[in-house]
Amino acid sequence: MSEVLVVGGGIGGLAAAFAQAGTGRSVRVLERSAEFGEVGAGLQLGPNATRVLAAWGLLDRVVAAGVLPRRLVFRDALTGEELTHLDLGEGFRERYGAPYVVVHRSDLHAILLDACAGAGVELVNGQYVERVTTEGGRARAHCADGSVHEGDVVVAADGLQSALRAQLVPDQPEDSGYVAYRGTCSLPGDFDTADVVAYLGPECHFVQYALRGGELLNQVAVFRGPGELEAVFGGCCADIGKGLPYLWRDRHWPMLDRPPVGTWVQGRMALLGDAAHPMLQYLAQGACQAIEDAHVLAEQSAGGDWDRALAAYQEIRVPRTARVQTTARLWGDIWHVDGVARVLRNELFRTRDLSSHTYVDWLYGS
Numbered sequence: 001m002s003e004v005l006v007v008g009g010g011i012g013g014l015a016a017a018f019a020q021a022g023t024g025r026s027v028r029v030l031e032r033s034a035e036f037g038e039v040g041a042g043l044q045l046g047p048n049a050t051r052v053l054a055a056w057g058l059l060d061r062v063v064a065a066g067v068l069p070r071r072l073v074f075r076d077a078l079t080g081e082e083l084t085h086l087d088l089g090e091g092f093r094e095r096y097g098a099p100y101v102v103v104h105r106s107d108l109h110a111i112l113l114d115a116c117a118g119a120g121v122e123l124v125n126g127q128y129v130e131r132v133t134t135e136g137g138r139a140r141a142h143c144a145d146g147s148v149h150e151g152d153v154v155v156a157a158d159g160l161q162s163a164l165r166a167q168l169v170p171d172q173p174e175d176s177g178y179v180a181y182r183g184t185c186s187l188p189g190d191f192d193t194a195d196v197v198a199y200l201g202p203e204c205h206f207v208q209y210a211l212r213g214g215e216l217l218n219q220v221a222v223f224r225g226p227g228e229l230e231a232v233f234g235g236c237c238a239d240i241g242k243g244l245p246y247l248w249r250d251r252h253w254p255m256l257d258r259p260p261v262g263t264w265v266q267g268r269m270a271l272l273g274d275a276a277h278p279m280l281q282y283l284a285q286g287a288c289q290a291i292e293d294a295h296v297l298a299e300q301s302a303g304g305d306w307d308r309a310l311a312a313y314q315e316i317r318v319p320r321t322a323r324v325q326t327t328a329r330l331w332g333d334i335w336h337v338d339g340v341a342r343v344l345r346n347e348l349f350r351t352r353d354l355s356s357h358t359y360v361d362w363l364y365g366s
């Protein structure tokens, strides 16, 4: 039986492992941490990802663990005024063949982990893969403890700081200068959370939505650092002020990405997820694109010819994810403008045709 090694047990690695197990292969996931898990808060999943989850038979569980938001709303962070929205109701679901779901990332991770276990994937902890060698149609993952795992292919899903990407590309993560504070808490009584709301401000933004069937409030506050939350968002609208106390203070995340690259494959090793295309989170697509990667790699490799499959995977996925990476940077710039640009942005958003899907068809469509 063909053997697949997956390095990294994040959402991308587990999605890849589950999809590969579905093609009848023997799959082993090598994760450096002592336990499988996810740190962080909510995750938005566009229909481009939920279509894949549906095809894998996992969507019902994800929806049951999450929330189907009514709308994606953009507000001005200073005034609170609604600028535009995207209706996520029945018309949206019909157009894209799947819903927009928000889910706690640890819930999605747990569903994927359970699905992998059920599909016979071997899940191995405490294995830090330092390098991969590949020759003669085989690949070997060399771990820090001296152990070596061998398979037909290695899927490198080792995240933004990927050690294995360095074997292909001599680049480093780029710091956008922005930091994110996140937080989840039991939903306070006085929050309206039917929508995903993004408040757009000068060099800052704030996102709010509900998780776990409406039990939890999820928030993300992003600003150009260094700075202090209360000072940065002090001049913003009352709804943001109300949400600030519920953010975690003990941890924050620098917003890093890397520019797109054209090479993801070296012999029998292929990059996937953030290791391949780390992006800023403004389009809420990092995990979605990792899920798409996993699906395409499984489709292309189903025939069994790995060399052809890896080449096709790279050819299909590189342009798609490059567009998402570069658009995410641009989208962030549009969100964070001030002065005249803010006036113009707001006017464009206000006058947008609410029934138009021009800006999202390329992303959410098939």
Ligand SMILES: Cc1cc2nc3c(=O)[nH]c(=O)nc-3n(C[C@H](O)[C@H](O)[C@H](O)COP(=O)(O)OP(=O)(O)OC[C@H]3O[C@@H](n4cnc5c(N)ncnc54)[C@H](O)[C@@H]3O)c2cc1C
Pocket (backbone or CB within 6 Å): 007, 008, 009, 010, 011, 012, 013, 030, 031, 032, 033, 042, 043, 044, 045, 127, 128, 129, 130, 157, 158, 159, 160, 162, 163, 164, 180, 220, 253, 272, 273, 274, 275, 281, 284, 285, 286, 287, 288, 289, 290
């Ligand atoms: C603030 C914020 C909000 C976001 N919101 C969204 C959103 O709404 N929607 C969305 O789709 N995406 C979102 N993202 C992006 C998303 O979180 C990531 O793109 C996604 O989690 C990447 O998954 P991954 O499996 O590729 O990488 P990771 O989650 O980084 O997983 C990598 C795994 O590999 C392991 N590992 C690393 N190195 C090694 C090694 N050498 N050997 C063995 N194991 C190793 C790690 O321990 C980890 O388990 C957001 C990101 C941020 C920062």
